[in-house]
Amino acid sequence: MASGEKKTALTLPPARRRLPLDHIVVRDRLRPRDPAAVANLAVSMAENGQITPVMVRPVRMDGDDVWFELVVGGHRYDAALLNGWTHIDAMIQELSDAQALMMEIDENLVRRDLTPYERALFINARLSAWAQLHPGRVERSEGTVMVPKRGRPGKGAKFAEFLGDTPATMGFAEETAADLGLSQRTVENAMAVARGLTPAVHAKVSGSPLGKNEGLLRQIAGVGDPAEQLRIVEALTDGRATKFADAQILAMGKSPTKPPETPVDLALKLFQKVWKGAPQTHRDAFLHWLSGQSMPKGWVLTKGGADD
DSSP, rough: OOOHHHHHHHTTTOOEEEEEGEEOOOOOOOOOOOOHHHHHHHHHHHHOOOOOOOOEEEEEEEEEEEEEEEOHHHHHHHHHHHHHOOEEEEEOOOHHHHHHHHHHHHHHTOOOOOOHHHHHHHHHHHHHHHHHHHHEEEEETTTTTTEEOOOOOOOHHHHHHHTTTTTTTTOOHHHHHHTTOOHHHHHHHHHHHHHHOOHHHHHHHHSGGGGGGGGHHHHHHHHHHHHHHHHHHHHHHHHHSSSSSHHHHHTOOOOOOOOOOOHHHHHHHHHHHHHHHHHHHHHHHHHHHHTTTTOOOOOOOOOOTTTT
């Protein structure tokens, strides 16, 4: 094959084929499929057909049979099985392990239902895949933690840029932001959360309402002492605190200062005291007077019968 033919082969788009489902291998996915979403998609595919193909890569040959690994489209694959289909439309592309992982991560990152915590985990996983694709542009910090290398890339990056790869001037955060439509600050904050939380804290945050609060996650990740970080999260997850400052005080073995009572608090407390101590005749008189007053929007005071 001539050199020109080789170049053409490398730039061919993925091939679209209809593949047997039993020839597609599904490994452990980064995010479990949602059964409700699969059921809804199965109905749509049964009524309208499969609009978007899944993405697969060839992994091995067994005689004349070719086997594939699912890269993108787990919900579509499960929906096809649920409908009793034997085949599915797929785009076939030669991909390395790192490229396949990157595509799966990006499929999840473009979803709008991710919590800030889930987004942080996926962006951190993307850094691992990105590091395999660009080994000269990362360095290791504290033994195993990969950090995007600062400064200008090496000469080899210029050649990659010429071939249409990542622009040499782009780092991980900038490239990820551009690929996924996020701000660079969002990417950097996500990395800080994923790498700043200790394993014990990750276990506490995963699946908890705390994963939806990006501000709290960033504050917790900024606590350097692992034991203190865990105590703060325990105070936030067991209901003893709702604010980071209060949780931090509790983590130090102290009690947070109660905020001063507002005029509304004082008026309500006074009314409750008078109402509890008033006989029924006094309560009736008060309600009769109140019924003739202008009520706030949405409020109505009516007198019901004995059975109401």
